[in-house]
Ligand SMILES: Nc1nc2c(ncn2[C@@H]2O[C@H](COP(=O)(O)OP(=O)(O)O)[C@@H](O)[C@H]2O)c(=O)[nH]1
């Protein structure tokens with residue numbers, strides 16, 4: 001494990017399995033125990049604190065008979081982030097880390113929404129993990145083939161798997177992801193069957209399932225906090241309350257992967273500054289006329305791109321500000337050292 005800057009190796013690592021207010025539940029040397037942050041490592045003004053989240057690997061200083069101390073966060077290979085509401089929007093908050101796959105669950109009955117799926121896919125590609133689309137509740141749907149085709153059209157290069165946790169239909173197709181030490185994040189609106197699928201994969205009831213009325217899909221949110229569970233087969237699962245609840249908003253790099261069908265037409269217009277509205281020789285308009293891209297797909301791309309642009313501007317402004325304050329902190333420290 002490398003430290004958060006990717007240089008110094010850590011060797012006494014644990015993994016965060018749940019985050020409580022001041023305490024972290026960790027998996028350490030095969031046991032579940034508790035730890036808290038070492039104040040001088042995380043709350044010092046000249047350190048750019050990288051607070052741990054569910055799925056993070058952290059460096060531990062053992063404290064016999066008490067909560068261990070977390071002295072550093074390891075470099076993340078993938079993560080989801082959102083704006084931290086408690087910091088008035090100044091810092092991002094990482095909501096899950098170090099997962100290999102994102103299982104995007106969408107139910108084949110009430111919850112089915114292609115435009116929302118595009119968002120989930122974009123956020124997943126952006127996290128640096130591999131998305132897998134899982135269409136749930138096949139037992140409640142009569143037009144599976146049609147819906148499956150719609151999904152395949154917008155999810156190029158992504159595994160799309162149709163399942164029913166009730167009948168067991170399609171579950172064996174998930175076996176190839178179930179390798180020891182693989183971490184999977186479950187993403188999807190409330191009521192899509194995330195907890196039910198976790199139970200089906202675990203072959204026992206480890207997650208609470210919320211009863212919902214299928215006629216209007218209204219259900220109670222039972223997953224209120226993020227947690228990581230290790231199944232008997234060694235697979236780690238991070239269950240989330242849903243992307244809307246998580247507030248993952250940043251589309252960024254993931255856009256080009258999600259909209260890979262649009263990429264070949266970009267930059268092909270007659271004018272390099274084409275706005276794809278009324279300009280002659282517009283490759284996008286032509287592709288839409290030819291039926292190579294749909295108007296809805298293009299609108300969806302523009303919408304997410306606009307959001308990503310806004311997020312980019314915002315992020316760089318925050319980064320500049322952070323660098324500014326970090327410099328001041330370092331200068332202050334050098335200055336006070338000189339005086340003593
Ligand atoms: N018919 C049917 N219902 C399901 C299936 N999977 C889950 N459900 C139901 O959908 C509701 C929500 O499930 P839950 O796992 O709590 O969803 P979560 O909010 O995504 O965790 C519950 O009433 C489940 O019994 C399925 O494969 N078929």
Ligand SMILES: [Mg+2]
Pocket residue numbers: 194195196208209210222223
């Ligand atoms: Mg749930």
